[in-house]
Amino acid sequence: MSNHNIRLKDLSKLGYTDDRSRSIAIGILNKQSRHIARELLIQTLTAIHQQPQQWLQDEVWHKLAATLLPEEEEHNYIAYELRSEQTAAPVKAFGSKHIEPAAKQQMQTCLRLPVAIQGALMPDAHAGYGLPVGAVLAVENALIPYGVGVDIGCRMALTLYDTGRNFLQRNTYQLKMALQDYTHFGMEGGLPFSQEHEVLDRKEFSYTALLKSLHGKAVRQLGTSGSGNHFVEFGNMLLYADNLLGLPEGNYLAILSHSGSRGLGASIAQHYTQLAMEQCRLPREARQLAWLDMNTEAGQEYWLSMNLAGDYAKACHDRIHLNLAKVLGLKPVAKVENHHNFAWKESLPDGRTAYVHRKGATPAHTGEAGIIPGNMIDGGFLVTGKGNSTSLQSAAHGAGRAMSRKKAKEKFTQSSLKKLLSAAGVTLIGGSVEESPMAYKDIQTVMNAQEELITIHGHFTPRIVRMNKE
Numbered sequence: 001m002s003n004h005n006i007r008l009k010d011l012s013k014l015g016y017t018d019d020r021s022r023s024i025a026i027g028i029l030n031k032q033s034r035h036i037a038r039e040l041l042i043q044t045l046t047a048i049h050q051q052p053q054q055w056l057q058d059e060v061w062h063k064l065a066a067t068l069l070p071e072e073e074e075h076n077y078i079a080y081e082l083r084s085e086q087t088a089a090p091v092k093a094f095g096s097k098h099i100e101p102a103a104k105q106q107m108q109t110c111l112r113l114p115v116a117i118q119g120a121l122m123p124d125a126h127a128g129y130g131l132p133v134g135a136v137l138a139v140e141n142a143l144i145p146y147g148v149g150v151d152i153g154c155r156m157a158l159t160l161y162d163t164g165r166n167f168l169q170r171n172t173y174q175l176k177m178a179l180q181d182y183t184h185f186g187m188e189g190g191l192p193f194s195q196e197h198e199v200l201d202r203k204e205f206s207y208t209a210l211l212k213s214l215h216g217k218a219v220r221q222l223g224t225s226g227s228g229n230h231f232v233e234f235g236n237m238l239l240y241a242d243n244l245l246g247l248p249e250g251n252y253l254a255i256l257s258h259s260g261s262r263g264l265g266a267s268i269a270q271h272y273t274q275l276a277m278e279q280c281r282l283p284r285e286a287r288q289l290a291w292l293d294m295n296t297e298a299g300q301e302y303w304l305s306m307n308l309a310g311d312y313a314k315a316c317h318d319r320i321h322l323n324l325a326k327v328l329g330l331k332p333v334a335k336v337e338n339h340h341n342f343a344w345k346e347s348l349p350d351g352r353t354a355y356v357h358r359k360g361a362t363p364a365h366t367g368e369a370g371i372i373p374g375n376m377i378d379g380g381f382l383v384t385g386k387g388n389s390t391s392l393q394s395a396a397h398g399a400g401r402a403m404s405r406k407k408a409k410e411k412f413t414q415s416s417l418k419k420l421l422s423a424a425g426v427t428l429i430g431g432s433v434e435e436s437p438m439a440y441k442d443i444q445t446v447m448n449a450q451e452e453l454i455t456i457h458g459h460f461t462p463r464i465v466r467m468n469k470e
Contacts, residue, residue, distance in 0.1 A: 005038055006026075006029055006038065006041060006042070006045075008022055008026070010042075011025055011026075011045070014042070014045050014046055014049055015049045016045070016049065018067075020067055021064060021067040021068060024063050024064045024067060025045065025064050028060060028061065028063070028064060029041065044061070048061055048064060048065050048068070049068060052064075052065040052066070052068035052069055053065070053069065056069075076278070076279065077278060077279050077280065077281050078279070078280060078281065079281040079282075080113075080114055080280065080281065080282055081114075081283070082109070082112040082113065082114075082282070082283055082286055083111075083112045083113070083114060083116075084112070085108070085112065088108065088111040088112045088116070089111040089112075089113075089116040089117055089118055089119055090111075090118055090119070091107060091108075091111055091118070091119035091120060091121065092119075092120050092121070092390040092391060093107075093120070093121040093125075094120070094121065094122055094123050094391060094396075094449050094450050094452075094453065095122075095123025095445070095446065095448075095449025095450065096121070098123055098441060098445060098446070098449065099121055099123065099125045099126070099134075100125075100126055100127060102126075102127040103121065103125045103126050103127045103128075103132040103133075103134070103135070104121070106127050106128070106131075106132045106135075107119060107121055107125075107131075107132055107135055109285055109286050109289070110130075110131055110132075110135070110137050110147075110286075110289060111137075112286070113139065113282075113286065113289055113291075115139040115140045115141070115142045115291060116137060116138075116139055117138040117139060117140055117348065117352065117354050118137075118138045118348070118354075118392060119135065119136060119137045119138070119392075120135070120136040120361075120390065120391045120392045120394060121134065121135055121136075122134040122135070122136070122360075122361050122391070122394065122395060122396040122397070122400075122450065123396055123400070123441075123445070123446045123449035123450055124360070124396040124397065124398055124399055124400025124441060124446050125360075125400060126400055126401050128149075128359065128360070129146055129149075129150075129288055130144065130145075130146025130147055130149075130288040130289050130359075131144065131146060131147040131149075131289070131357060131359045132359070132360075133149075133359060133360035133400070133401075134359075134360045134361060134396060134397065134400055135357075135359055135360070135361065136356065136357065136358050136359075136361045136391065136392045136394045137356070137357045137359075138346075138348060138354040138355070138356045138357075138392055139291065139354060139355055139357070140352075140354060140355075141293065141294045141295065141355070142291040142292060142293055142294060142299070142355060143291060143292050143294065143299060143302055143303060143306070143343055143355055143357075144276070144289055144290070144291045144292075144343075144357060145269055145272045145273040145276050145290075145292070145302065146269075146273055146288045146289060146290075147289065147291075147343065147357035147359055148269070148306060148341055148342060148343050148357055148359060149269070149341040149359045149360070150265070150266055150269045150270070151226065151259075151260035151261065151265055151266065151269075151341055152260060152261045152265035152266075152268060152269055152306055152309040152310060152313070152341060152342065153260050153261045153265060153306075153309050153310030153311075153312070153313030153314070153339050153341060153342055154258075154259065154260030154261070154313065154339070154340060154341040155258070155259075155260065155310075155313050155314065155317065155337060155338060155339045155340060155341075156256070156257070156258055156337060156338055156340070156362075156370070156371040156373065156397075157255075157256070157257045157314075157317035157318075157320075157321060157335070157336075157337040157371075158237070158254055158255070158256050158335065158336045158337065158371050158382065158460065159254060159255045159321045159325070159332045159334070159335045160237055160239075160245070160247070160252040160253070160254050160332065160333050160334045160335070161252060161253045161254070161255075161325070161330045161331065161332055161333060162247075162252060162253075162333045163252075163253045163330065165251070167253050168234060168235075168236060168253055168463055168464075171328075172427070172463075172464065174328065175234045175328070175464050176427060176429065176464055178324050178327050178328055179232060179233075179234070179324070179429055179464060179466040180429060180466070181327075182320075182323040182324055182327055183224070183225060183232050183320060183323075183324075183466050184223075184224040184225065185224070185225045185226070185227060185230065185430060185466070185467060185468035185469075186224075186226070186227055186468050187226070187227060187263075188263075189220075189221075189224070190220040190221050190222070190223075190224055191222075191223055191224060191323075195219075195222040195223040195319050197222060197223075197315040197318060197319060198315075199218075199222075199308075199311050199312050199314075199315040200215070200218060200219055200222065200315075202308060202311070204304055204305075204307075204308045205218075205308070207301075207304060208301055208304075208305065210267065210268065210271055210305070211268075211305060211308065214263070214264050214267055214268075217262075217263045217264060217267075218262070218263075218264045218312060221262040221263055221264070221316075222312075222315060222316060222319055223316055223319030223320055223323060224259075224262065224316065225257070225258075225259035225316070225320070225468070226259050226260060226262060226468070227468040228405075228434075228435075228468070229258065229435055229467075230258050230259040230260075230467065230468065231256075231257070231258050231259075231376075231465055231466060231467045232255065232256075232257045232258075232259075232320055232324075232466045233255070233256050233257075233376075233462045233463070233464060233465040233466065234253065234254070234255060234462075234463055234464045235254055235256060235379065235460050235461050235462040235463045235464075236251055236252070236253070236254070236460070236461045236463060237251065237252040237253070237254035237382070237458055237459075237460050237461075238250070238251055238252075238458055238459045238460075238461070239251075239252060239382070239457065239458040240456070240457055240458050243382070243457040243458055244367075244369055244382070244384050244457050245334045245336070245382075245457070247333065247334060252333070253330070254460060255320075255321055255324055255325075256371070256373065256380070256460055256462070257317050257320050257321065258373060259313070259316060259317070260313045260316075260341060261309035261310065261312050261313040261316075262312070262313075262316065264308075264309050264312050265309040265312070265313065268302070268305045268306065268309055272292065272298065272301070272302040272305070273288075273290070275292065275298050275302075276290035276291055276292050276298075277290040279292070279293075279296070279298065280292070280293075294355070306342070306343065310339055310342055313339070314337065317337060321335070336369045336370070336371060336382060337371070338362055338363060338368075338369070338370040338371060339358075339363070340358060340359075340360055340361055340362050340363075340397035341358070341359055341360065342357075342358060343355050343356065343357045343358070344356050344358070344363070346393075348389075348392075349389045356392055356393075356394075358392075358394055358397075360397045360398075360400075361394045361395065361396065361397050362383075362385075362394060362395045362396065362397045363385065363393065363394060364383070364384075364385025364386065364387070364388070364391065364393055364394050364395040364453055364454055365385050365387050365393045366385060366386060366387030366393075367384050367385065367387075368384060368385040368387075368393075369382070369383070369384055370382075370383050370384070370385065370395065370454070371383070371460075372395065372396055372397065372398060372443075372446075372447070372454075373398045373399070373460075374398065374399045374440070374443030375399055375435075375437035375440045375443065376421060376424075376426055376428065376431075376435070376437050376462055376465050377420065377421070377424040377426060377437045377462070378399075378437065378442075378443045378444070379443075379459060379460045379461040379462055380398070380443065380459075380460045381443075381447060381456050381457075381458070381459055381460070382456070382457045382458040382459075382460065383395065383454040383455060383456055383457060384454065384455050384457060385453065385454055385455075386452065386453055386454060386455065388452055388453050391450075391453050394453070395450050395453040395454045396446050396447075396450055398440075398443075398446075399440040399441045399442070399443040399446055400440065400441045400446060401439060401440055401441070402438075402439060402440055402441045403439050405434040405439075407439075408433055408434045408435075408436055408438075408439035409432075409433055409434050411438075412433040412436045412438060412439070413433060414432075414433055416433075416436075417431075417433050417436050420436070420437065420438070425463065426462055426463060426464075426465060427463065427464045427465065428465050428467070429464070429465065429466045429467070430466060430467045430468055430469040431465065431467040431468075431469065432467075432468075432469065435467060
């Protein structure tokens, strides 16, 4: 018989709260400690609980002590240190005096990543999450989800129509109604009529559980646009002589759209960003720059999913332009489009292969066509790239924000925005003061800062703009 008179409630008071440790303690007390005074046993149990590592070699108490030590965690991640500022990857900033210090500092952190090869900052750059918006980063054998951005495949699409002179002025009401009835903006919802596109039949939707779960949302949101600075607008496209499209110089009716991969891309970004942060541990200031190694299953999954999201973003623009042209009886004569939130596998001038992340930057390889929008008043530009290696064959993706959305909301009123647009002859459907032209940098200043990156072939002037109503 045991005479130590120590019960489970006594063990609980001493800190032995889990069943395993209490069971082992009772077993030892019953077998080994029948003739030891209760007070001494209490002291021993207290000492073991306070410093279990010192009792691991004890012949009697080692099993109890082992239950009190934290279980060794299986580390399924790799921890990395940042390179020093002296050994950081090289970077070139264009229009540096127009780029806020926060974006430059953020870029410096990116350049200290062990996988970083080269960086560039465009003149429209401003601070963002992970990689700054308006930044380009080439890395070795890795993909950074936050280097691509949440809106994977966010892009521009421009379609030109040869409608003759004054079509826009004569048909303003019809164009406005078409935008109201055949576009949809916002985080959720979709068009009131079904949409079809071959992207929905892509076999990649069956490759991962995540993509399977997102197919229904992709069907519902096809042909729609997001919130924020996403837009669809009718305007006038002035083509210059000897333009890249091979069309006669002059004025053309045009549709310009800006949006990305909707809920599909956002869900992919969220999932793989979290996975990257779990697998790739970085110092606090660089945590959002966690990457996925391309030699891993996760890296290959993200690459496949990112490319599918990019193609889906293109499909959304295809449907937007097709729907509007069909209802208005328009026939296109040319189309130009480009991503600006994406990663490409490219060869660098030194012969190395890299994954080039352009987050809010337009691809600008030699002769490559692109669109750089400005704001609702000043419009944007049709360009081709010059293949500048110091910019990683990239250019700006727009005017770039001069102030945050929060600051713009505090500073501007809906009334002042209406007056500004009215004076410029622009009709706005939806929209908010957060997207006021005054919240953006001067587009001409941005274009002047990148003359060595692009050649301008035409200028687009918005006339009827559709945006989400925040």
